[in-house]
């Protein structure tokens with residue numbers, strides 16, 4: 500594993516989140532009139548440029564947990580709860596942009612429910628709130644057998660999102676991330692994902708859920724028109740949108756800005772796309788001025804450095 504790719508993935512999530520946050524919830528038609536071209540700040544949560552939200556904070560909590568104690572859902576859940584209660588790993592000292600399933604999970608953990616059981620599991624709990632923060636687990640598990648990857652990814656998703664669809668989406672993201680970490684270009688990695696034997700997909704994609712991922716797994720996602728790509732909060736839409744942006748771009752900035760300019764759930768679409776693009780183009784491929792302005796920049800860089808060093812030593 501290359502350090503630049505791991506650091507690029509983590510920073511890619513944070514930068515994508517920060518680029519999309521100011522225009523969150525605004526329809527696509529408004530972005531057509533006034534596309535986002537860089538770090539703007541203010542807007543949706545009235546935060547200064549470089550501010551990230553739940554996507555970035557929970558990704559940092561998970562990376563820190565894995566760095567400090569290894570792969571442990573209970574520990575990760577405790578750090579998520581510190582984010583929720585105390586504003587841990589937030590730009591301004593308090594948590595904001597909290598999704599409904601994540602909020603239920605936090606309240607469940609406060610009531611003593613174990614982390615692995617905390618995430619709600621109904622079909623209506625399939626928002627993108629576990630996909631947006633799963634990348635540190637993808638890095639940790641990348642060298643493992645697919646059955647081990649599937650188990651670990653489902654556990655880490657279930658802390659906030661326990662329905663098989665949200666978990667399956669995270670598994671597909673992990674399989675694609677693994678190909679990208681190996682150095683494949685976006686289209687090659689996507690082809691590799693779609694060529695995986697059925698038994699590998701089955702480890703982490705529930706049988707009854709497979710039909711929901713048809714547009715991804717049929718190998719033609721990149722050919723869909725922009726009007727066919729949805730960018731709301733539904734986990735399948737976010738995964739499709741992020742992958743579509745990756746496949747139709749040839750650098751980091753274009754990937755994440757395409758995601759932001761799809762409108763609606765802009766911070767999470769760009770965070771999920773930014774994680775993938777960061778692996779492909781590395782931290783060196785992220786515009787320096789976007790990293791420069793990040794809230795908690797030095798702490799983030801320090802954690803990303805320690806996290807990636809540890810994973811490289813382990814591999």
Ligand SMILES: [Mg+2]
Pocket residue numbers: 516552553554596766767
């Ligand atoms: Mg957010």
